[in-house]
Amino acid sequence: MNQKALHVLEYGKIIERLTEHATSEPGKRLCRELVPSSDIKEIRKNQEKTKDAISRIFKKGSTNFGDNKDFQGILKALKIGSALDMAALLKLAAFLDNVNRVKTYGRPQRDDEERDSLSESFEMLEPLTFVSAEIRRCIISEDEMSSDASPALKHIRRGMMLTNDRIHEQLGKIINGSMRTYLQDTVVTMRGDRYCIPVRAEYKSQINGIVHDQSSSGSTLFIEPQAIVELNNKLREMILQETAEIEKILAELSLKVAEHVDSIKYNADIMTDLDFVFAKASYALEINAITPVFNEQHAFDIKKGRHPLIDKDKVVPIDVYAGRDFDMLIITGPNTGGKTVTLKTVGLLTLMGQAGLAIPAGDRSELSVFTEVYADIGDEQSIEQSLSTFSSHMTNCVSILEKADENSLCLFDELGAGTDPTEGAALAISILNDLHERKIRTMATTHYSELKVYALNTPGIKNASCEFDVESLKPTYKLLIGIPGKSNAFAISSKLGLPDRIIEAAKEQIGTEDKKFEDLLADLEKSRKTIESESLEIAQYKKEVEELKTQLEEKTYKLDKQRDEIIRKANEEARDILQEAKDVADETIRTFRKAGPDATMQDLERARTSVGQKISDKNKSISKKVEKPKETHPILKESQLKLGETVKIVSMGLKGTISSKPDKDGYLFVQCGIMRTKANIRDLVLVQDEDGKAAMKKFYGRNTSSSGGKMDLSRSANIRTEINLIGKNSDDALAALDKYLDDAYMSHLNNVRVVHGKGAGILRQAVHQYLKGVPYVKSFKLGEFGEGDAGVTIVTFIK
Template identity: 85%
Template sequence: MNSKALRVLEYDKIIDRLAEHATSEPGRKMCKELVPSADIKEIRHNQTKTSDAIARIFKKGSVSFGDNRDFTGSLKALKIGSALDTAGLLRLAAFLENVARVKNYGRTQRDDEAPDSLTESFSMLEPLTPVSVEIRRCIVSEDEVSSDASPALRHIRRGIMLTNDRIHEQLNRLINGPMRTYMQDAVVTMRDDRYCVPVRAEYKSQINGIVHDQSSSGSTLFIEPAAVVELNNKIKELVLQENAEIEKILLELSLQVGEHAEAIKYNSDIMTDLDFVFAKASYALEINAISPVFNDNHSFDIKKGRHPLIDKNKVVPIDVYAGKDFDMLIITGPNTGGKTVTLKTVGLLTLMGQAGLAIPAGDKSELSVFDEVYADIGDEQSIEQSLSTFSSHMTNTVKILENADSNSLCLFDELGAGTDPTEGAALAISILNNLHERQVRTLATTHYSELKIYALNTPGIQNASCEFDVESLRPTYRLLIGIPGKSNAFAISSKLGLSEEIINAAKEQIGTEDKKFEDLLSDLEKSRKTIENERLEIAQYKREVEELKAELASKTDKLDKQKEEILRQANEEARNILQEAKDLADETIRTFRKAGPNATMQDLERARTNVGQKISAKNKAISAKKEAANASHPILKESQLKLGESVKIVSMGLRGTISSKPDKDGNLYVQCGIMRTKANIRDLVLVQDEDGKAAMKKFYGRNTSSGKMDLSRAASIRTEINLIGKNSDDAISALDKYLDDAYMSHLNNVRVVHGKGAGILRQAVHNYLKSVPYVKSFKLGEFGEGDAGVTIVTFIK
């Protein structure tokens, strides 16, 4: 890739920012050496590594490679058997410990986790933990080797310590004894690595020893007493032995490390590469970048592309594409409207992508691989070379035309500018036509109307413009492909206060064809804005429709779940009711069987009463549920109810028709199929639908199948039953069935003939009638109705 394009498109600034994200010096060096590639396989591989590093940072956080260094010098010394100093060995230990941390970072968290493009690099790292542990055991810091490094070193240092103690003991006796008056200070000091005492100069002859130094005033002499000369000499010898032993230890450590020199070099190379990859990932996260899709057909489609060197809070994303329907884009628009930024964005993102860097753009952005990117952007006027702006641009253009081919991307800023407009426009058209015929992908900016017309009339070339808001006199920096830009010079001048007289005079200087073309552009701009507004409205409507659809689907799903839950609960309650009924029936049968054939009427009556009490308790529980359900719906008034009106019993979930008027407590009967159910008005809701209308017709017209059944029963049922001659059990059984049939046939009252006799059968009948819920009242017959031998039964309506 030519260096001029890299400089003009500010690729070097991207590299500088990339290098700031590396954590080691070799990683930073590798970042600074990064150049775009033209090999699509290499590009895709590098993009994949960047994407995988981004994914790892999202999952596990960042990782540091800061202890990685350039170990070339140290490794060469190790290979020839030289010893490293403590600092060099400690740097290698820190590096190997860093390798261990990085390797652990690279391990997969789950056995089924799929490997990525970085897995192999992490797995090939060798931490050499025993080596780093041995170095840490032997070396405490750059200035200290541990006494545990070897038994000999420990023994030597013990000797030094004991000798020092003996020297201090003798010197302390000297300076604290009779000779104290000869001392300048009662302290022990060091001169030339030997222990001395400060003696006043006038008492020099009183102390037997070697003078090593004197104070600047000459009043104090530093004398090594003869009593400690041998001890000082011994310390000297021990120190020499200590240094020799330390050198031996460092040599042994160096030889041990040297055995792994190749592994250390290999680790360093891998760590450098990983640092480089994670620097690219870190920079991508900083600029909110994505890995683009690459092709080799020289087309690109950048969605929501942003120039990475512009503040991300201020930059305006652009959509720009070329290479499929057209291979050349002519961009027009006012100054400072974003034309040059568009060129630089396309060029810079192309270079970044080919360098394996993620680009600040939207998902599914697509780039192509170009062998070269050429750019003629900016004013490169040179006084020293006597080049004008036009000459400078033309020099660059000539070089581009000589080297560009179908595998190149060419970017021209203000092509043909800096000279006579007519000649400049003609020259620009000729240059672009040459590139177009050679199928070179080209983007060019211009102010020339001739180039706008050229793009309109030439297949494979497309106009684009940078939008400008005339009302606010500010560019929007939006790129509009397919629409040539209008100069807006007159509109801008008018807004800035230039008189209409001057503006009208200027308009008269424009040719008729140019005026028509500018008017056409104005009409196109108005149409575009209208279409854009309509598109935004349609998009808004679509979003609202999608939201409504989602809301409806959610409600439908919720209702389906509620329905299933209600049915499940109803089935469960029905099962429980049936089970309770079965249990009650079984209990009743067991009671009757237990009573035996000798049971008295009182025994049977007690059993029957017990069954009735249990049924009443169940009815009370159901009534409580009804009252709880009534609180969730409006209470009906008596005036709202009509015979045959379709209603729903809320607590039971049953639908039916009203078959009686409510009494003073609000209780009434509802016909639910073949069942006649007692309900309270507060437990009912009206059902106003086709089913309700059919129910009304059924009630009044009696033309349904169930109505026919009631009519046939009413036709055959008698208004009295004769129980004379039956025992109490048989009489009650026959009476129970008769009363059910009579009530279902809508008879208002019936006669029960039981005779007078001893009154036993009459008493049994009366006791039974008290327990029938749909019997409103009963009484003995009047004179002429059968007197005490007949009971008149009246049903609830």
Template identity: 60%
Template sequence: MNQKALSSLEYPKIIERLTEKASSPMGKELCRKLQPSTDINKIRLMQTQTKDALTRLFQKGSVSFGSVKDIRGSLKRLEIGSSLGIMEILSVCALLENTSRVKAYSRGDRSDLPSDSLDSMFEQLAPLTPLSSEIRRCILSEDEISDDASPALRQVRRNMKVTNDRIHTQLSGLVNGNARTYLQDSVITMRNGRYCIPVKAEYKGQVPGMIHDQSSTGSTLFIEPMAVVKLNNDMRELELQEQKEIEIILAGLSEQIAEEREAIALNLELMVQLDFIFARAGLAMDMNGSEPVFNEEGRVLLKKARHPLIPKKKVVPIDIRLGDDFNLLIITGPNTGGKTVSLKTVGLLTLMGQAGLHIPALDRSELALFHEIYADIGDEQSIEQSLSTFSSHMTNIVSFLEKADSRSLVLFDELGAGTDPTEGAALAISILSYLHDKGIRTMATTHYSELKVYALSTPGVENACCEFSVETLRPTYRLLIGIPGKSNAFAISSKLGLSDQIIERAKEQISEQDESFEDVLSSLEENRVTIENERLEIARYKEEIKTLKAQLESRQEKLDAQRDRILRQANEEAHKVLEEAKEYADQTMKLFHKFQKNNVDTSAVERERQELRKRMNKAEKNMSDRQETKKPKKQLTAKDIRPGDSVKVLSMNLKGTVGSRPDSKGFLFVQMGIIRSKVHLSDLELVDEPVITTPSLQKTGAGKIRMSKSASVSTEINLLGRTVDEAIAELDKYLDDAYIAHLKSVRIVHGKGTGALRKGIHDYLRRQKHVSSFRLGEFGEGDAGVTIVDFK
């Protein structure tokens, strides 16, 4: 990719954010060198690795590679037989210890999960725990070797301690004894690695020994007394022995490291690669990114794409497509409306995707593989544009036209600006036509109306605009493909206070054809907004209907199950009663036989017992077969029944109201209180309408009121979408009708929403004297979106 496009599309800023996510110096270096690739297989592998690392981050949290230092130089020295210093050996140890932690991170809770692209890398890690443990045993810190590193070192240090104690004993005897009067201070000091005492210059002859130093004034001499010269020499020899033993220990550790050089080098490479991969995953997590689907057909389809450098609270997601029905997209609209952001979003997300980074867009967004991106994007919003600005842009465009091919993406910001509008528009159309004829994917932003007409009249070219609200004078930043944008210059100027007289004179300066074209655009925009609002409302209604349908089906299933359970229990109880009756009858007959001595006619008794058993068996058969013994007075036909009629369901022994006309097979719905069931005409019997009297209602001539209307009142009222006042007015009349119809309970559907409608309805119900109680629906009844009301 050319560097100018990377810079124009702000790709380096993405790399900076990626580099911050890496924890090791070598990992950060890989991040800084990351460039978009043109190898589709490499891109897909990197995207898969990023996705798998992101999955692990979500499942198990972050992992650190901070101790991974560049030890390649140390390994090279080992290869030629050199020994390593303490710091180098500790760096190797830190790598092995961090490798062990990363290896443990990969193993935890992965047994029941499918393998991914990172498993092989984790499996190749070799922590070499014995080697790292040996290093930690021998080296305590960067400037301290353990006494236990070797027996020889332990013995040397023990001798050093004994010699040191003897030196201090000798010198303490001098300092606190006869030589005290000759000393400047009663202290023991060290000069050039030798223990000395500070002697006044005038008494140097009184303290025999070697002079090692003197004070800046010359009044004090630092003398090593002859009594400790040999001991100091012994200490110096022991120090040299100690250093020699340390070198032997470091050489031994270096030899052990050299034996594992290849494994350590592989660990280093894998750890750096994993740090790089997890840095990409960490960036994807921050951006809420997803894996794009790549194609080689030049098709771009971004769903709810967000520019990654715009704050999350301010960025507006946009839908962009290119390369399916059209290869050239012309974006029009006012300044500061988001045209350039749309352009940069496509370019930057393409670069990120080809670099193996996830993009801030919805899943299954598509990106095309482009071998080169050419972007002419600059700040064209100054009041005056000099010739040099136009020349600069044209120089870029010329280079694009020479190099671009069908595998390129070309982005123009304000194409043709900076010169005469007529010539600029003509030049822009010519350039875009040239690219379009060559099948090059191109996006361009412009103010020129001529380009809008060109897009409308040319196959394979599409208009788009960034939505702008004239009422608020603010852009919405939504990209609308298929609709050319308006400049809205007159509307904006009027809102900002420019006089109508000036605006009218301005309108006279443009041609009637241009004015008509702008009016057409306005009409298209108004229709689009209307259709969009209606579409959203329809979608909301569909979702609401789907929810209500599911609730109704659940409720019907529950009622059917309850009905079957009640009937089954009733039959079981009846069967039990019959069994008990038969047993009692048999016992009674047996007693009759015992009283034969009382001259009872046993044959007559036996006949009577057999007759009784026949009658009871017949009753049991009718009960167990669940046969409806009661027949309707008159076999009803479809003509005899209409919605609202009062009927009796014989199989349930319940009264209800007909809710629908019979179908071709004679089945219809009947509402029985809160139960709505589908029954056959043969199971129904018409009942006379009850007559009620009430002093609170207007009486008929006979002082009675027919219930023909109230009997057909539904057991449910739907108040969804009403305001509180509208709902209360409608509910008031409905409850009166339901109460007159002698319904035991009713169901009020108000939805969940904000809860304001539910609260208003509950406040109203508390004030109604004929309401016994009310409650929210249970599971299967509609939950909190429904209120069940019981009447007194």
């Protein structure tokens, strides 16, 4: 990738920020050396690694590679047999401990955890814990060897300690004995590596020993007493032995480490690569980046793309695409409107993606691979080279036209600017046309209206504009593809206070065609905003409809579930009741059989009373199962309840009509559809349903004398939608019809068919006369063709 594009697009600043996320110097070096690749296999592999590192950070947090150093010099010394010092060995031990931590971090948390692109790297790490443990055992710090490093060293240091004790014992006797008056001070000092005492110069002859030093004034001599000379010599020998033993231990340790030079180098390479990958992942999380999809069609589709060097709280995301339906994008709009930022965003995100970095954009953003990215952006006037802005831009353009091919991405900012507008526009069109004919993906910004017309009239080229709010005189930084930008010079000038006469005079200087074109752009902009506003409203309506649909589906599901549960419980209770009734009947039969033919009336009465008592006990137990409802609603009084009144059973959530008066405990029967339910007055609330009350009052007004408001559940469950009266005389037919209509209405059928045949019409007249007097019959009529004609009457009930 050419260095000019990397510089212009500020790729170096991205690398600087990436480098800050590496935790080891070798990792930072890899970051600094990162350049975009043009090999799509390599790019996809690097992107996959970055993506997997991001995933691992999300799951486990980050890890540190700080003990990974540049071991090239150390490893080279080990290869040639040199012994390492304690500091170098400790660095290796710290590194191997770091390798162990990273390997542990990379282990899967579950046995069924899927492998990713980094699994092999973690598995290939070899911590060599026995090597680092041996180094730690022998070496305490960079300048201290442990006495346990070897038996010989331990023996030498024990001897040194004993000798030191003897020296201090002898010196103690001297400075605290008769010679104390000869001393300048009662202390023991060291001169070189020899123990001495400070003696006044005038008493030199009184102390037998070797003078090693004197004070600056000459008044004090530092003498090694003859009594400890031999001990000091012995201590000196032991110090030399200690040094030799330490060198021997270091040589042996270095020899052990040298056996694993290749493994250490391999570990260092893997750790450096992992540090590099996790630095990319950490930077991706900082800028809220995603892994882009790559294609080989030289097409890009960046959704909600953000320039990574702009403050994330201020940057405005853009949607920009090119390369499929068109290969060239010409962006127009006012200054500071975001045209240059758009160019830089596309160029920089392309470079980042090809370097294996995640990009700050929305999901499913797409990039392609370009062998080169060329950019002519910014004011490149050069005083040193005596080049004007136009000359400098033309120099860049010439270079780009020479080198670019169909695998390149070209970015031009203010193409053709810096010279006469007519000539500049003509040059810009010629340059763009040459690139278009060579199928080179290109983005260019411009102010020239001629380029807008060129884009409108040329297949494969699209206009785009950066939106500008004339009212607030501020750009929105929103990129609109397919719409050329309107020049807002007059509107902006008017808002800033330029007199209308000057603006009108300026408009007269513009040609008719230019005026029409600008007016067309204004109309397009107005239409776009209207459509955009309506689209937002439609999207909001769709969202609300979806929410309502979801709520309705949930409600329907809950109601169906409640209904099924109620039916299931009712069936279970009915089954239990039938079973108990059968048991009582069987027991009753057995009792009467046992009584025999000689049984007295008193025996039979006792048996009957026993059966009655069991039935009564069962009714009480059933009544007790109904829990008292929580008093979260006004409690009704008995005077408020009337037969046929519509009520709701709170605990069951069911509506029904009252079919009996409350008993002394407040229990009454409520007709819920085809079910007759016993409920307590405390569990009821009134429902204002006048139609329902009227219908039930009519029904109960007619039937209270017959069956007490009760219904035959077995009969209503098997009711048919028609009755056949053919062959019956009028009295039998009307009796059967009366019973059938009661059952049909109580089963909530809407209408039924009465088959009476044609004949002489006597039975039909009797049926019709009877139907006129039934209060819950809404209407009746003879059947149509195909329904039975005059031989059938269709009866419709009141709902």
